[in-house]
Amino acid sequence: MDKEWSDGELARRIGSGTDIQAEAELFRRMAPRIRLYGLRHLRDAAAAEDLTQEVLITTLEALRAGRLREPEKLTSFVLGTCRMAVLDLRRGSQRKERLLQQFGADLQAPVQPSMPVLDHEQLTRCVQNLKERERTVVVMTFYDERTGADVASFLGLSEANVRVIRHRAVHQLRECMGAAV
Amino acid sequence: MSTGENADAVNCSNPIDAAILADYWLAVLPGPEEEAVEEHLLGCDRCGERLREIIALAEGIRSVAREGSLRMVVSDLFLMRAAEAGLRVREYAPPPGGGVQCTVTAEDDILIGRLAANLSGAKQVDLCICDERGVEQFRLPNIPLHPGASSIAYQESITLMKAAPTLKMIMRLVTFDEAGGECLLGEYTFNHTRSLPGPAAW
Numbered sequence: 518m519d520k521e522w523s524d525g526e527l528a529r530r531i532g533s534g535t536d537i538q539a540e541a542e543l544f545r546r547m548a549p550r551i552r553l554y555g556l557r558h559l560r561d562a563a564a565a566e567d568l569t570q571e572v573l574i575t576t577l578e579a580l581r582a583g584r585l586r587e588p589e590k591l592t593s594f595v596l597g598t599c600r601m602a603v604l605d606l607r608r609g610s611q612r613k614e615r616l617l618q619q620f621g622a623d624l625q626a627p628v629q630p631s632m633p634v635l636d637h638e639q640l641t642r643c644v645q646n647l648k649e650r651e652r653t654v655v656v657m658t659f660y661d662e663r664t665g666a667d668v669a670s671f672l673g674l675s676e677a678n679v680r681v682i683r684h685r686a687v688h689q690l691r692e693c694m695g696a697a698v
Numbered sequence: 699m700s701t702g703e704n705a706d707a708v709n710c711s712n713p714i715d716a717a718i719l720a721d722y723w724l725a726v727l728p729g730p731e732e733e734a735v736e737e738h739l740l741g742c743d744r745c746g747e748r749l750r751e752i753i754a755l756a757e758g759i760r761s762v763a764r765e766g767s768l769r770m771v772v773s774d775l776f777l778m779r780a781a782e783a784g785l786r787v788r789e790y791a792p793p794p795g796g797g798v799q800c801t802v803t804a805e806d807d808i809l810i811g812r813l814a815a816n817l818s819g820a821k822q823v824d825l826c827i828c829d830e831r832g833v834e835q836f837r838l839p840n841i842p843l844h845p846g847a848s849s850i851a852y853q854e855s856i857t858l859m860k861a862a863p864t865l866k867m868i869m870r871l872v873t874f875d876e877a878g879g880e881c882l883l884g885e886y887t888f889n890h891t892r893s894l895p896g897p898a899a900w
Binding site: 524547549550551553554556557592593595596599632633634635637640641644645648649650652653655656657658659660661662663664665667671672673680683684685687688690691694696 | 715716717720721722723724725726736737739740741743746749750751752753754755756757758759760761762763764767768769770771772773775776779838839840841842843844845
């Protein structure tokens, strides 16, 4: 492919016939984004993978059938499909089985971008170097999985204050780990 | 070469703040803000990459907290969660002005010093960690206090204490008067006896 197609071009190419290259590009482009959505909502890598496959198949099905009236809105269509698929995955897997039977042969294994690997020792130092309240907020939030209200109650602060502390801590940790904030 | 709306996917012209991405991952964004973030992420690989960094950071923090090596004041919720996760928590609670004989074993995961004190009315409390002569080695300033708490739970690094020789450690809780002078709230002595193989001194 000489140039990267816009989402609209991609949708139109797939809709105009069986364009293997465009379909491959759809999978390459959208799979990592859908997987992230799945991780956020399903909190499980395998379930996120199931979601990715289902959304890609549903999207491909819709594009081939020309059901996407505004090709430029491919992203919105995929997002809407993600939302519906999460509901479906929570309800059952009948639709998934049907779609896999119909489109499974066309489904290419999407590329999985790996999660960044952090230097554990460095992260320990970074967390230790936070101020006491920041460290407490971070640990209560990410390890204890407490809500902002719980953390606020424990520290005798407002939820808004806890949010500010959490945001500051996230920025400091990223900076300490060498990431651009 | 990038064209059209997909150009933003590579070079994001309006990147989402990392703290907002963390809020998104924590599922604490209000509905409309979450929808806007998701719409952006479905079209932006650069911000997706940043979200992966946030997820890795969140997982890293969980891992660091779980291994018990942070020296910090922890909540009872933290201890409850650790126990639920099957971690072995060893806790010592010397009385104010008193001491306790203590150790750690290879099976211990979390080491806690429970420091009781009258904390009512204290606006700022520092925890000072001192050597056997009472000389301050380091300080946790302005430690978080649960309103109405009558004690704090200090987590000592289990990694450090598993490697430590037999030693005496003194902890002090101090607050401050109107003039900024330090006032002792409580002093606690931990007489640690090494029970794991290792050198007799640091």
